[in-house]
Amino acid sequence: MGRSGPGRIVAIVFSSAVVGILSWLVYLAFADSADTPQSTWRPMSDNAHNIHTVYQVVFYLAAAVFVFILFLTLLFTLMFREREGEVAKQFHGNSKLEVLLVAVPVLIVVAMMVPSFKAIAQNTADPPQGALEVVAIGHQWWFEFQYPELGITTANELHVPLDRPVSIILKSDDVIHSFWIPQLVGKVDMMPGHTNHMWFTPDTARDDPYFAQCAEFCGASHANMRFRVFVDTAAKFEEWSAATAADAAKPSTDLAKAGEQQFTQSGCVGCHTVKGSPVALGKVGPNLTHVGSRTTVASGVLANNAENLHRWLGNPASVKPGSKMPNLGLDEAQIERLTAYLESLK
Numbered sequence: 001m002g003r004s005g006p007g008r009i010v011a012i013v014f015s016s017a018v019v020g021i022l023s024w025l026v027y028l029a030f031a032d033s034a035d036t037p038q039s040t041w042r043p044m045s046d047n048a049h050n051i052h053t054v055y056q057v058v059f060y061l062a063a064a065v066f067v068f069i070l071f072l073t074l075l076f077t078l079m080f081r082e083r084e085g086e087v088a089k090q091f092h093g094n095s096k097l098e099v100l101l102v103a104v105p106v107l108i109v110v111a112m113m114v115p116s117f118k119a120i121a122q123n124t125a126d127p128p129q130g131a132l133e134v135v136a137i138g139h140q141w142w143f144e145f146q147y148p149e150l151g152i153t154t155a156n157e158l159h160v161p162l163d164r165p166v167s168i169i170l171k172s173d174d175v176i177h178s179f180w181i182p183q184l185v186g187k188v189d190m191m192p193g194h195t196n197h198m199w200f201t202p203d204t205a206r207d208d209p210y211f212a213q214c215a216e217f218c219g220a221s222h223a224n225m226r227f228r229v230f231v232d233t234a235a236k237f238e239e240w241s242a243a244t245a246a247d248a249a250k251p252s253t254d255l256a257k258a259g260e261q262q263f264t265q266s267g268c269v270g271c272h273t274v275k276g277s278p279v280a281l282g283k284v285g286p287n288l289t290h291v292g293s294r295t296t297v298a299s300g301v302l303a304n305n306a307e308n309l310h311r312w313l314g315n316p317a318s319v320k321p322g323s324k325m326p327n328l329g330l331d332e333a334q335i336e337r338l339t340a341y342l343e344s345l346k
């Protein structure tokens with residue numbers, strides 16, 4: 001079968017070159033994307049490493065199959081193409097080939113299955129002793145974080161200490177959401193009426209946040225339901241948790257004091273908690289006790305600054321379509337005061 005001599009060599013060289021160039025382009029695309037902040041190709045926790053190992057096994061096996069099949073397709077197309085004096089021949093009933101065609105895929109599937117089962121068993125095991133417990137609750141469209149042992153309730157920015165296992169208890173207040181920090185852990189569903197668990201041990205502290213987001217379509221602002229994770233050194237985490245467990249700072253400027261009153265008058269207190277305030281006890285929206293210390297507002301969508309707070313208070317739905325925070329029809333002076341108050345909540 002096939003032809004011999006220079007024709008075959010040309011076909012092999014040509015097919016290899018095409019497949020080689022294609023593979024190189026695919027590789028470049030991936031090598032580049034490895035540095036993007038949501039890439040799972042830079043795992044930074046024990047369980048993220050486990051998941052990445054499975055991913056690599058599957059990815060490289062699939063890549064090998066792809067390259068090999070592409071190469072054979074090109075090669076055979078060239079070698080066995082119809083030409084003057086050549087007649088296409090059909091054959092069937094080659095049992096050696098058939099056994100091979102079943103055995104090789106079975107081996108490939110087993111090679112993917114073993115590390116998958118191992119990773120699933122590790123990731124769903126009980127968290128190690130001494131893990132820090134965090135209850136994460138999904139809301140349309142923001143994340144609430146409670147640290148029962150530290151007396152902290154916060155939102156949209158999760159702080160965890162380096163090298164200590166973190167046990168996440170996942171719940172939902174309304175519809176199904178999914179908790180995903182690509183470089184650290186996930187994704188696991190947050191279900192109404194059912195509690196899920198997972199854990200991870202972050203291995204790289206840094207000042208930059210890890211980006212995270214809801215990974216289960218949950219309505220109009222699903223794409224705007226993000227959060228940030230800060231992996232702090234033990235000392236920095238200690239500092240953060242002491243500050244965050246404390247009552248809110250009292251406003252010191254006249255404008256911020258006026259803002260505190262406005263906060264009650266405009267009914268913000270019915271939906272938001274500010275720890276230490278006798279009236280701000282609402283549980284509908286994010287806990288704002290230390291909102292002034294967060295880097296973002298509106299679940300990671302806006303940088304936390306005066307301009308963006310204006311924008312948010314002026315019309316939340318312009319930032320997040322369908323937002324559960326209503327447009328309260330505030331005038332410019334009211335927004336000014338409220339912004340000063342919110343910024344004072346360090």
Ligand code: HEC
Pocket residue numbers: 140141142155156263266267268269270271272284285286288291294296297298299300313320323324325326328338342
């Ligand atoms: C009916 C309940 C409700 C009222 C009243 C309300 N909010 Fe909200 N607020 C929410 C909800 C829900 C969110 C979360 C929205 C989201 O991120 O999708 C929110 C988010 C916020 C945020 C962003 C917090 C963060 O960490 O991302 C700020 C700031 C805020 N509200 C301030 C106010 C102020 C000031 C008032 C009063 C003028 C007010 N809210 C009134 C429900 C309410």
Ligand SMILES: [Cu+2]
Pocket residue numbers: 176177178214215216217218219222223225
């Ligand atoms: Cu979602």
